[in-house]
Amino acid sequence: MAACSRTLLQVGNLFADILLFTTTVTMRLSSFLTKLALWGRTALLMGGVLLLTGCKFNFWQMDGHQTTMVTSGPVAKSQLEVFYVTCWVTLIIFLIVGAVLAYATIKFKARNSADEHAEPPAQSHGNPMIELSLIGLSVLALVFIAVPTLKAIWFTYDPPEEQKANVYEIAATGYQWWFKFSYPAEQIDGVGSLTTANELVIPAGRPVRISLRTVDVIHSFWVPKLAGKVDMIPNRGNHLWLQADEPGYFWGQCAEFCGESHAVMRFRVIALNEQDFAEWVAREKQPARTVNAAELASAEKPQIEFAAFKRNAYGFSDKWNAKADVSPLDNWKQQQFPAKQESAPLIAEGRELFLNKTCAGCHTVRGHDGLGITGPDLTHIGSRTTIAAGLLENNPEQLARWLAHPDQVKPGNKMYETGYIPNNIQLSNEEVTALVAYLGSLK
Ligand code: HEC
Ligand SMILES: [Cu+2]
Numbered sequence: 289m290a291a292c293s294r295t296l297l298q299v300g301n302l303f304a305d306i307l308l309f310t311t312t313v314t315m316r317l318s319s320f321l322t323k324l325a326l327w328g329r330t331a332l333l334m335g336g337v338l339l340l341t342g343c344k345f346n347f348w349q350m351d352g353h354q355t356t357m358v359t360s361g362p363v364a365k366s367q368l369e370v371f372y373v374t375c376w377v378t379l380i381i382f383l384i385v386g387a388v389l390a391y392a393t394i395k396f397k398a399r400n401s402a403d404e405h406a407e408p409p410a411q412s413h414g415n416p417m418i419e420l421s422l423i424g425l426s427v428l429a430l431v432f433i434a435v436p437t438l439k440a441i442w443f444t445y446d447p448p449e450e451q452k453a454n455v456y457e458i459a460a461t462g463y464q465w466w467f468k469f470s471y472p473a474e475q476i477d478g479v480g481s482l483t484t485a486n487e488l489v490i491p492a493g494r495p496v497r498i499s500l501r502t503v504d505v506i507h508s509f510w511v512p513k514l515a516g517k518v519d520m521i522p523n524r525g526n527h528l529w530l531q532a533d534e535p536g537y538f539w540g541q542c543a544e545f546c547g548e549s550h551a552v553m554r555f556r557v558i559a560l561n562e563q564d565f566a567e568w569v570a571r572e573k574q575p576a577r578t579v580n581a582a583e584l585a586s587a588e589k590p591q592i593e594f595a596a597f598k599r600n601a602y603g604f605s606d607k608w609n610a611k612a613d614v615s616p617l618d619n620w621k622q623q624q625f626p627a628k629q630e631s632a633p634l635i636a637e638g639r640e641l642f643l644n645k646t647c648a649g650c651h652t653v654r655g656h657d658g659l660g661i662t663g664p665d666l667t668h669i670g671s672r673t674t675i676a677a678g679l680l681e682n683n684p685e686q687l688a689r690w691l692a693h694p695d696q697v698k699p700g701n702k703m704y705e706t707g708y709i710p711n712n713i714q715l716s717n718e719e720v721t722a723l724v725a726y727l728g729s730l731k
Contacts, residue, residue, distance in 0.1 A: 353539035354512040360538065361531045363515035366440045373436050377429055444515065447495035447529045455529070456496045458488065462507030462520040464546060465553035465701060466664055466677035471569075479573045483652070485664030487620075487672045489568050492535045492559035500526040508544035511557050517543040532559030537616035540678070548700035554678030558620055571624065575655020576667045577731050579635045605674045605681045616673070623682065624671045626731050638726025645713050647723075650703070653730065663703060670730040676701070687724045691715060 350357040359365045398404040447455050457475060461468040471482040490496045500509050502520040510516030515530035532538065542553035560568060614622070639656060642648055648658035654667040669675070672682050676698050680686040692715060694703045715723070 354541060356512045358513065360513045360536060361515065361533055363444050363528075363530050364511075364513055366443050367515070370437050370440045374433055377433055381429065444528070447497060447531075451495050454494055456491055456494050457499070458490070458496060459499045459501070460488070460509060460520070462500070462502040462504075462509070462542065462546070463702075464504050465542070465549040465698065467509075467540075467542075467553075467555045468664065471572075476569065476573065482569070482572050483665045484572065484668065484672075486554075486674060486677045487556045487558060488540070489558045489560060489565070489572075490530075490532060491565040492532045492561055495529050495531045497527060497529045500528065505546045506544050507542045507546050507553070509540070510543040511538050511540040513538050514557060516540075519544055530557075532557070535559050535561050535564070535617060537620055537673075549698050552677065552679045552698055554674075556674060556678055558617070564621075568624075571671070571731075572668060576653045577626070577670075577729060578655070579630060579632050579729050605678060620673050623673050624731065626670075627728060630729055631725060634722050634725040635729045638722035638724070638729075641719055641723055642726060645715065645719070645723075647713075666727065666730060668730055670728045684724050684728060687727060688720045691720050691723055692717075 356364065356368060356371075359368050398406075457472055459470040459472065461470070466486055467488075469484050469486075469488045471484075473481045476482050488498075498509070500518055500520040502522055504522070506522065507520040508517045509520060509528065511530060514532055515528055518526050518528040520526065536559050538557040538559070540555040540557055542550055544550075546553065642651075642653070643657045648660060650660035650662040651664065651666045652658050652660060654665075658666070664677075669682075674680060675682045675687060676690055676694070679698060680690060690697055694701055
C-alpha cells in the first residue's frame with residue numbers, strides 16, 4: 289500500500305513537473321495551465337495521503353522494544369524531555385520563519401507581466417533594531433534549550449546525591465559481539481563476584497550504576513527505554529546509571545559500529561522486585577546445577593529431531609511483545625526452573641562432550657568443568673531467555689541451530705572462528721542433541 293501511494297505521488301509529481309516546466313519554458317504563464325497543474329498536484333497528493341491512511345502504521349505508535357519515546361526510568365525520561373524541548377523550540381522557529389516566508393511569497397508575488405519586468409524596489413541596508421532583536425531572540429532560544437540540556441547532562445551523569453547510598457553497582461564489559469556482566473564481590477556475600485552474560489538482572493526501583501569497559505574495540509551501551517548511550521572505550525573506564533521504575537524486561541543494543549555482527553550485538557535488562565532479585569542472586573550464587581540421575585524417572589535417551597537450519601530463519605528473540613499471551617518478564621521467570629522432562633543420561637553425555645569438544649576452553653561453567661573466559665559464562669545459561677547475545681530465543685531448536693552453525697546465525701562471531709584453537713568443531717546431530725540437553729539443564 290505504502291509503495292503504491294509513493295508511486296502514485298511520484299507519477300503525480302512527474303506530471304506536475306512537466307506541466308510547470310512547459311509553462312516556464314514558454315514564459316507565457318497561461319493561468320489556466322498553472323492552475324490545472326496546481327489542482328492536479330493537490331488532488332494527487334490528497335489521493336496519496338488517503339491511500340496511506342489505509343496502511344497500518346505500527347511505527348507511528350512508537351512503542352517498539354527499542355523506542356526512546358516510551359520511557360521506563362528517570363534517566364531515559366530526562367533524555368526524552370530534552371528531546372521534546374528541542375523539538376518544540378525548533379518547531380516554533382520553523383512555524384515563525386515559514387509563516388513570514390509564506391506571507392512574503394504571497395504578498396509580493398508577480399501578478400501580471402508588468403510586475404514580472406518591474407525594477408527591483410530600493411534596497412535597504414539593514415535595520416539595527418531588527419537585527420539586534422533577531423540576534424537576541426536566537427540567543428534566547430539557545431539558552432532556552434541549553435538550560436534543560438545542561439541539567440539533564442548533570443542528572444544523567446551520576447545518581448542524585450540523596451540516592452547515592454542506595455546505588456547498586458554492576459560492571460559491563462563489551463566483547464565482539466556480546467556483553468559480560470559482573471556483580472562486584474562487596475555486594476554478593478559469600479562467593480566473590482558473580483559473572484553472567486547478555487542478560488543483565490537489576491533490582492527495580494533502585495539506581496544502578498554500571499561501569500563500562502571493553503576488551504577489544506569500541507562498543508556502546510544502550511537500553512533505549514532506560515538510559516544510554518555511553519561508549520565502552522578500550523583502556524578507559526566509562527560509566528552510566530539507570531533505574532527501572534517497575535519490574536520489566538527491556539531490550540538493549542550495542543550502539544557503536546564494532547564489526548560484522550554489530551547489528552546483532554544485543555542484550556536484555558531484567559528488572560525484578562526486591563524479593564525476586566534476592567532470589568535470583570541466591571540462585572546465581574549456586575554453582576551449575578548437576579542433574580542427579582537417580583532422581584529422574586525417565587532414564588531413556590530421547591532424540592530430538594531438529595529442523596533444517598536456515599540462515600536468518602525464524603527464531604529471533606524479538607517475537608515477545610505486549611500482545612503475546614506470556615509477557616517477556618513472565619517468560620523469563622518461567623525459564624528459571626528446570627524443564628519437566630529431562631534425560632539424565634543425555635545430560636551426562638552432553639557434559640562430557642562439553643569438555644571433549646573443547647567448549648570448556650572458552651566457556652566457564654562454575655562447579656563443572658570449564659574455566660574459559662573467551663566466551664560468555666554458561667553456568668546458568670539454561671535460565672536465560674536468549675542466546676547469542678540476545679539474538680535467538682533460548683529453546684532447544686535455536687540452541688541446536690546455534691551449536692551446529694554459529695557462523696551462519698551470527699556472521700564472523702568468535703566461536704569456532706578460523707584462527708582459534710578449536711577451529712571448526714564438527715558436531716553430529718546426536719552430539720548437538722546431548723549438548724542442548726546439558727546446556728538446558730544449567731539453571
Ligand atoms: C573459541 C572459543 C569458543 C569455543 C571453543 C566455544 N565457544 Fe561458545 N561462544 C564463544 C563466544 C565468543 C561466544 C559469543 C558469541 C557471540 O554471541 O558473538 C559463544 C557463545 C556461546 C553460547 C551462547 C551464550 C550466550 O550467552 O549467548 C553458547 C550456548 C555456547 N557458546 C556454547 C558452546 C558449546 C556447547 C561449545 C562446544 C561445542 C562452544 N560454545 C565452544 C566462544 C567459544
Ligand atoms: Cu558492539
